[in-house]
Amino acid sequence: MTDKTPDLDRTPESPLDMAANDLAPPAEGADADRLAKAEAERDEMKDRLLRTLADMENLRRRTEREVADARTYGVTAFARDTLNVADNLRRALESVPAEARAGMDGALKALVDGVELTERDLLKTLERHGVRRLEPKGQRFDPNHHQAMFEIPDATVPNGTVMQVVQAGYVIGDRVLRPAMVGVAKGGPKAAAPEAGGGQPQ
Structure with a gap:
């Protein structure tokens, strides 16, 4: 016959005991995992924030440049x-x-x-x-602002000097609106070293 007598020595857990068990600190390994996960999320959010701030700054600069270009050009x-x-x-x-x-x-x-x-x-x-x-007559030929139409033999002026302006050139801001059509000297002494952006006609 099976003995169904209750174990009187075992004390049942009260609701307070069960709540205390729920609030007990987790094992040390679980703590480390949770901390690592929180740090990873923090780093990800920080990276996203920095990228967003950088994108906003780039957008602001690009917008300022586009507004300035629209105003000028x-x-x-x-x-x-x-x-x-x-x-x-x-x-x-x-x-x-x-x-x-x-x-x-x-x-x-x-x-x-x-x-x-x-x-x-x-x-x-x-x-x-x-x-x-542009007023290029007498200046050194600059392929960025001038278009050579013909050459003029002249040994008295440096080679590549603009001798004649066939059609005036214009710039808007720092861009060429229309290059000046010019005739350049040929056969004279070698011109001085070109400045930045200068050059000889082809």
Whole structure:
């Protein structure tokens, strides 16, 4: 016959004992694992934060640069179209021979003076918007700003000197809007060492 007599020596766990067991500190190995996991999560979050801050700084700088470029170069297409007007004004003035100008008076002189004034005003307006006309005559040929159209034999000036400007060039900010079309000297003494960005015509 099986003895079903309860073990009176065994004391049942009270609710307080069970709660105390739940709150007991985990084993030392579990503590180390939990700490390592928390440190890994912290390092990951720190890395994400630093990457986000770097991305935001790069975005801020890029946006500032794009805004500055838009402010400087936003009128590029309009300015390039306006150059035709400047060219036509210059051609109109150059079509009047110097000797004819000397003998002009009355309405004809007023017309020529008016065209000159219009050209000056147009160039000043372009300059206010960052567009500047190049004046390369007498300067060393620079392939970044000039386009050589022909060579002019001349032994009296350094080789590669701009002797004639066929069409004026323009820059906007630090970019070439249109290179100056020029004729360069050939056959003279060797030019001095080029500055940064300079060079000889091909």
